[in-house]
Amino acid sequence: MHHSRRRFFRQSAQRGAAALTLPTILQALSTETAQAATTIEPAKPERIKPDSVVRSVPENMVWGYFGADVAPVSRIKDGDIVEIQTVNPSGVSRTDPEAFYKTNNLPIDEHAKEVIAIMKNVKPEPSGIRGHMLTGPIYIENAQPGDHIEIRILDLTLPADFGVNSVWPGGGGIPDLVKQRETFVYRYDAKRRTGTFIDGVEIPLKPFMGVMALSPPAETGRVSSIPPGFFGGNLDIKHLTKHSTLHLPVSVPGGLFTTGDGHAAQGNGEVSGVAIETAVNLTAQFIVHKGSGLKMPRAETPTHFIAVGLDKDLNKAMKQALAEAVQFIQTELGFTFNQALSIASTGVDLEISQVVDQVLGVHAMIPKSIFPKKKFGYW
Incomplete structure (x- = not known):
């Protein structure tokens, strides 16, 4: 099975690659719905059967860093669909991991037991690099430097029924104004698809992975997962929800994909320093684009x-x-530089991804609807 050439990366789609057919996802969208949609659900959701599963067990975890020398925990083929389980250790201490659950009247269920086992058995990076608790890395066959990997986010599920947000002195977007640390447990309402920590506030749940990364080049050594980079990482772009796609450049053989830092919901900016930090299981398809540059x-x-x-x-x-937005509009959609800048000024929204991760993020939202004469195939 081959996927059609996509205009977004037409210069890199020189060969076919395995693709997932989701006939119910986008065909039912009217033009009006497509312009307004932020999250798209299949008419009849069906469980996607992955080619493999990477479980959230201690031997599959890496605490806080990426690196070309980190041994992969799984190897997959170009085009494979993988379910990757992740955990959320926010608020859980290494010395007494059970205490968090007891203090907050949370059950020590099977998922909590996984988190406790991970906190007791996964060691921090010896040199002192700190960051997120991550699952991976995963080696994607046929991926080489100069290629890029397309990550199609097929599903995102919440294995726990709560998430955690915190504020602390010195953290977030207004660090000098926070006087004391406080942790808030957001409990989920599955029917309403909301999370709340206090009566009168309901945050819509729109889960996504805060961290999705390939390894940086070998010469950089190991790097913290906190600041994002050209290889991805802690991008914290809240639009990377179910049925979105992320493209990342490959720096090392196999790419070495790592993920974690699941978020149940986040506002642009992630201004307290964290979102609703939560366990998220990611099901994604990995497609290699050769020589895309x-x-x-x-x-x-x-x-x-x-x-x-x-x-x-x-x-x-x-x-x-x-x-980046102007270049894309110019080279991929066929406009002059000045035309592309004018389009960006009148139709493109610049949003702040996050302001709290050392390297700060801005993303440009380019609506497909402003190009009515162009046809954009998707999956």
Whole structure:
């Protein structure tokens, strides 16, 4: 089975690759619905059968870093569908991991037992690098430097019925104004698809992975998972929900995909320093695009293309996101530079992904609906 050439990366689709057919997902969308949609659900949801499962057990976890020397925990083929389980250790201590659940009247169920086992058995990086509790890495056969990997997010499920948000002095977007640390447990209402920590507040649940990364180049050594980079990582783009697509450049053989930092919901900016941190199980399809030359992450949803800017200076991150958006509109959609900049100024939204991860993020939302004469195939 081969996937059709997609305009978003027409320069890189020089060969066929295995693809998943989801006949009920997008065909039923009217033009009006497509313009307004933020999350798309199949008319009759069906469990997707993965080719393999990477479980959230201690031997499959890496605590806080990426690196070309990190041994893969799984090897998959180009086009495979994989279910990747992740955990959320927010608020859980290494010395007494059970205490968090007892203090917050949460059951020590099978998922909690996994978290406790991981906290007791997974060691931090010896040099002192710190970051997220991650699952992986996964080696994708046929992926080599100069290629990029397309990650189709087929499903995102919540194995636990709660998530955690915190505020603390020195953290978040207004670090000097926070006087004391406080942790909030958001409990989920499965029917309403909301989370709440206090009466009168309901946050819609829109789960996504905060961290999706390939390994940086071998010469960089191991790097923390906290700041994002051109290889992906802690992008914290809230639009990367179910039925979205992320494209990441390959720096090392096999790519070495790692994920974690699941979020049940997040506002643009992630301004307290964290979102609703939660366990999320990701089901994704991995497709290798040979020789594409992609340099920065790009993403796509049924309604938008997304260009990304990253820098320690938010102004520079904005300029990079804008430049990436203009370049995409110019080279992929066939406009002049000046025309593309005009389109960006009148029809493209720049949003702040996050302002709390050392390297800050801005993403440009390019609506497909503003190009009515162009046909955009998706999956």
